[in-house]
Amino acid sequence: MRRRSPARPGARILVGAAVLGALVVFGLPLAVIFTEAFRAGIGAYLAAVSQPNTRHAIWLTVLTALVVVPINIVFGLSAAWLIARFRFPGRRLLLSLVELPLSVAPIVVGTTYLFLYGRLGLFGPFLLGHGIQVMFTVWAIFLVSLFITAPFVVREVLPLMQLQGSEDEEAARSLGANGWQMFGLVTLPNIRWALFYGAVVCNARVMGEFGAVSVVSGMVAGQTNTLPLQIQLLFQDHTTLGAFAAASILTAVALISLIVRFLLETRDRTPAR
Secondary structure, eight states: OOOOOOOHHHHHHHHHHHHHHIIIIIHHHHHHHOOOOTTTOOHHHHHHTSSSSHHHHHHHHHHHHHHHHHHHHHHHHHHHHHHOOOOOHHHHHHHHHHHHHSSOOOOHHHHHHHHSSSSSSSSSSHHTTTTOOOSHHHHHHHHHHHHTTTTHHHHHHHHHHHHSHHHHHHHHHHOOHHHHHHHIIHHHHHHHHHHHHHHHHHHHHHHOHHHHHHHSSSOTTTTOOHHHHHHHHHHHTOOHHHHHHHHHHHHHHHHHHHHHHHHHHHHHHSOOO
16 A cells, blocks of 8 residues: 655645634634623523523524424425426426525515515515515514525435435335335435435524525514524624624534534445445
8 A cells, every 4th residue: 555645835834724714714703702602601691591582582593493494304305306306397497496595695585575575565465455464573584584495405305316316216116115105215214314414504594594584574672583683683782792692502503503514424425334
């Protein structure tokens, strides 16, 4: 076996610059967030995150994730199955529509929903005439969050399904399995890690979404403020400790998501023995 030659000085400089840049861009802000959050002690931190409006914002953020992520898992699986396994007119169009939320700014998404379901929007007068208000309610938060995060599960599951092909499924069908048995016993076990990874990324985006939610929620403290909106409100009110305490929760969610992603990618790269 040939030994690897030591890294050249130029490569070491590039690696060092990359590490230094990562520390400055990512490490320093993380350190500031947690330092400021716990600066006054654990008691003050717990008191800050236990404030009624912050507690409600945490609850609403978690509720949004509990509603949005399962729906997008079902949508992602259905869309990936349809695109990977069937050829039909409009297939490319469907794939483009799935990718659309990634190319539209969240603030534009929120404004579009406002023009559709707002009081003066396309469907707003009809809905209000029947006693239904969508904008500036929790339902509006659910709608824009569903749109923003729709592609994430599809983007993780679809390439894997295309790579694996349909041979195992066809074998199961030839042995007498029906559609649900084929999906539950063959397809789903083969894509379970990609599906879980997509759900993790989807959840992180739902909990951290700001732009679209800020437009359609009305930003009413204690009612329609999610955690990102509550952080902004606390900063505007010069409640620095409360803002950093709330930000530390979102940061922890993001870090956990990154760790889970790293573990899943490591597992995928590890050859089976």
